[in-house]
Amino acid sequence: MNCSDKRILIVKPSSLGDIIHTLPVVHALKRCFPGCHLGWIVQDVFAGLLERDGSVDAVYPIHISSTSDPRAGRFAYLHAIKETLATLQLLHRILKRRPYDLVFDLHASFRSGLLGRTNPGGIRVGFKDARELNTFFQHQLVAVPEHVEHALEKNLLFCDHLNCSVADKDFYMCCNRDDAHDVELFFSKQGIADDSAIIYANPAARWQTKFWPMELWAELADCFYARGTAMVFGGSRQDTFYIRKITRLMKTPPVVAAGLFSLPQSVALLKRASLYVGLDSGPMHMAALCKIPVVALFGPTHPSRVGPYGVEHRIVRAENLDCLECRKRTCDHLSCMKGISVEMVYDAAISLMDRQT
16 A cells, blocks of 8 residues: 555554554654655653654644553543543544544554544554454454564554565654753753763653662662762652652762653653663663663563563563563562562673673
């Protein structure tokens, strides 16, 4: 199918890691079909990332509260239903002015199926293995071979569906000069020289089972400080309280960027870093797409499915545990994460940093 003059709507509203895994699809489509118009339905908190991206022609920010977020209240489902209905009405009013020819549902849920239906007409495409009745919303289904495990490779099957080749040049993230300037100003105020090696540390995640003990994060930061390398704690505003608990355990001066930067500025911060050290979460995938080497701490999730993609990396985990890759979001012992030592993480980080010198 020649899509050079087609209007293509991407439905991938969340989460951060899933959006990162969809960006190469959009980049490949725009490169193969430069005349196409690409729109994207996305949660408003992630809209800034897409607005920086030259391959995305239109962004449709929505707000539907998460029901799986640990901070969600007792009426989370009720709020989500009300917000979903209001969102469907708003999108339909907007999209009927100029409908899209193709709707790519990469989210594969019942709700994303409803979001795709807000576009009047057009051909809707989804995954054949989608759950929550998503397949009933689609006109065409993309089969997922058994050998395809990683989430990003699964998304790239949409490109195969259109005979659109994928190249290494499609794996990148965007920020602008102002974003980079704000990051350099931050480091200048911290007394960190322009040519200093920086480690971006991400100690927070949405799942309780992914967390590494705070005292170990503090010890790791002290180890890098002794080596003369600054470890910068990144994250959102919601992460700052937890990160402050870590920094209070440190014996050396901390560098905390969490809560200070927008997502596009965080892209600039990652591009300034020499290494990412952290949990399996959105910033890990951002680092990988920015071509930053990654040291990733894994426990309940599958590195082969959601690990750092297309970049030099080290997976650190407590091997020989029967409960590894359990996919549980709560746990009463957290053996998989507590079994990761500071030495294991530090050695993995040093091995990657030494390869860059």
